[in-house]
Amino acid sequence: METNFDYCDKERAWFSSDEPRWINRIRKLAARFPDQVTILRQPEDNDGCIVARLPQRSLQNVVISPRKYSDEELTALRKRFELVRKHGHPSEEKNKPKKETRNDDQNA
Helix, strand or coil: CCEEEEECCCCEEEEEECCHHHHHHHHHHHHHCCCCCEEEECHHHCCCCEEEEEEHHHHHHHHCCCCCCCHHHHHHHHHHHHHHHHHCCHHHHHHCCCCCCCCHHHHC
């Protein structure tokens, strides 16, 4: 599987991919913005690879789409982050080297 972003200039970009999730995203973008997104080759006609030309800023919307959280989710996230700030992340405890304990009775 391969995905390629090629920035031609400041305004436009070329995009190609044979990954189904990217194919679906580009098709949705083309349906929403037909005047800005041009699909040059469909996967059915191009060995499973979609090729499109689109504005660079639209790639940012596809790649980095901000998640919208509910108020309850935000409250839960804040509490979790506060616990991590106070006590550290749980995975950090697993990765810490264990201290060697010396028992004089066993070493004697």
